[in-house]
Amino acid sequence: MTQQIPYKIYLNEEEMPKTWYNLRADMKNKPAPLLSPATHQPVTAEDLQPVFCDELVKQELDNDTRDFEIPQQIRDFYKMYRPSPLVRAYCLEEKLQTPAKIYYKFEGNNTSGSHKLNSAIAQAYYAKNQGLKGVTTETGAGQWGTALSMACGYLGLDCKVYMVKVSYEQKPFRREVMRTYGASVTPSPSDTTNVGRAILAAHPGTGGSLGCAISEAVEAAVSTPGYRYVLGSVLNQVLLHQSVIGLESKIAMDKYGIKPDMIIGCAGGGSNLGGLIAPFMGEKLRGEADYQIIAVEPASCPSLTRGKFAYDFCDTGMVCPLAKMYTLGSGFMPSPNHAGGLRYHGMSSILSQLYHDGYIEARSVEQTKVFEAAQLFARTEGILPAPESSHAIRAAIDEALKCKETGEEKTILFGLTGTGYFDLYAYANYNDGTMTDYIPTDADIEASLKNLPDID
């Protein structure tokens, strides 16, 4: 194996991005605005300010400013775990015997175990900068809660995490990481909020849901002076912060004269995919370059490939603004046998619009095939990938195998969003041969879509 491209490309600190890139500035068809759940009119800054901190409201609503400066303190924090490596998957290429050149941007080398930290530190910073006392959020699997706890621990900001009760009980390790970083972690539903108490009264034994945890976190934020609510995906602001992934990738590739033919990312709410593709999509929108861009979602939660492009509630509690997006309906829940994340019923409005306009392809994959790819990747590239990330691995391997058939030397870039250290129950299922697949029927999806709000 001789080559000029190293196994891992690390940028120098001076080469790291100093601005985030706002993809919306280059979109001709802007993402549809959020609507107030009460009036169905576009939300204003005033509508959002009780929930989100001021600077983040600006970022959320700004479709025009192309570059946002990354504040120095956030850049310093980024230096603790960034630049993340752009890895040439030499070992995987050799294992597959493919002429394709495979690269991945690895975002798992931090204690949160994922890319979520990129936005968590930004959101916590703006809250601190506004003189706020703390933030609230919800977490299911725990990646986002961990990332936010780390950011708040660093800045000395209170962090209240509502963790879906069943996860709280089944994932004590995630909970303890958050506590170690100083967060308070409350199993949801809880008796600390009106909505929690109401749900507990109606369903005494419930294990909770993400929708309920969101509602509790929002209530806690708006009812506690000096607190705001933060969210780890879906929102425009989150995709803005996550653009650091794509910007670093592009700088590293440009440095070595590498041009990807295709860019592949897993897609749940869209935070990773939106960040990874941002500068490449910018070139594509401006007509400067072309890239094949592929979103990979679970067959059990196929919002892009089988959902409807429509206004829908962002939360199952229906208290948050409405977003226009590809959605399976806000009540959609993937089958309990679905192991990883990527279980959100909708998709970022930005990505939904780009997909609707034909700039992105989408495909769905079944989880046993995903874990097969994850295992192969672990054994050849040495990293135990998160189930979420493994959706992108699956698609990248499939594309590399197509190249093997055709002889094409395509250059593939995919996003390896994180590690699977806290997902080993799912790996155990796969190792034991007891993992199954689940694909919702058309009737399942139709039933869920019946509850869409009636907005054109």
Add this chain to the structure above:
Amino acid sequence: MTQQIPYKIYLNEEEMPKTWYNLRADMKNKPAPLLSPATHQPVTAEDLQPVFCDELVKQELDNDTRDFEIPQQIRDFYKMYRPSPLVRAYCLEEKLQTPAKIYYKFEGNNTSGSHKLNSAIAQAYYAKNQGLKGVTTETGAGQWGTALSMACGYLGLDCKVYMVKVSYEQKPFRREVMRTYGASVTPSPSDTTNVGRAILAAHPGTGGSLGCAISEAVEAAVSTPGYRYVLGSVLNQVLLHQSVIGLESKIAMDKYGIKPDMIIGCAGGGSNLGGLIAPFMGEKLRGEADYQIIAVEPASCPSLTRGKFAYDFCDTGMVCPLAKMYTLGSGFMPSPNHAGGLRYHGMSSILSQLYHDGYIEARSVEQTKVFEAAQLFARTEGILPAPESSHAIRAAIDEALKCKETGEEKTILFGLTGTGYFDLYAYANYNDGTMTDYIPTDADIEASLKNLPDID
């Protein structure tokens, strides 16, 4: 915060070491030879070859060759997760308000979560190269077993891990990582070996011990054609492979003109400390430079600070060769409230000799103080450290606080051996305020030392 030294120094791949450094070549007083348990005579290559593969036997017994070439395939594997970053702890320095300059070499950015992979790939490589079919080993907490599984998975070598039964049951996640990499993991004691069956017959409900697991792994290796036994610490060969930690550190520091005043490492069997200090200690032994070198061990398992320098068995089963080392007696077991690793009763013969000759200092720390340091480190530097590594963090913080008092601008280098993602039960104890300390009494240690073999 302005500085010329970056937060993280990564070597280029061309700068990575091409040879391991054998510290023994520069020692005037060589480490005492291993003795046969049957004859009490120094072991020969022939004695060791049924247990270890041939090249490793050579490395184990060679006190003279200074540099060993790192085979290309191992260097390629290293490139998947190395170079590891040398990190300037700017945030910790600021938090402590110390004039000290603190650096740490971080070995946790790989799926095994520790430095153990450096020797695992070497040992697996030589086994594969000798045409062997597989290797056996034992694991307690699971770091070593995970590292070996990863190396064997990569090379396509069978890997049989005997995992202490109580860990097997309490740490299903560690077990599943190993299985994902293709290892077979057997709870020990098991009915697959004579020694396991005997122990099960005598103690039907036992949770097992590391000593028993070692005995089973050795029996499985010597009784199965094409298999050898491998070990993750203590041995000379392991310290040789781990020298890559110190070599990379020194190259990075030399590149930026940094000279450490003191080097701090945690010490259990000695694999990390021996590797971290190797090239620095070489200069010290050759009279070219001086460094203060500090081994940090748990107060609950204080082999250097309270043990005896004598020949002792390396395993509780007393089937392995005898080593001259600082030891608490091969039957010594730290109290069950001891949370982390570093629970080996003895210490690498190389480090024991250097400590005996005054080249190394040693100190012991209590675990609540260790976790206090771990939590502070996590919140300021963003990395959740392994309990083992946190012993070194504790000592580094203490030294930095001394500098704050005296105003000295000392440069401190410590080894951050790994991450604590699989040690969250211990963190939970600390977070709950239920963690306690334990220091063995003099009588405890005297009683354990009564069973030393009678060898001068």
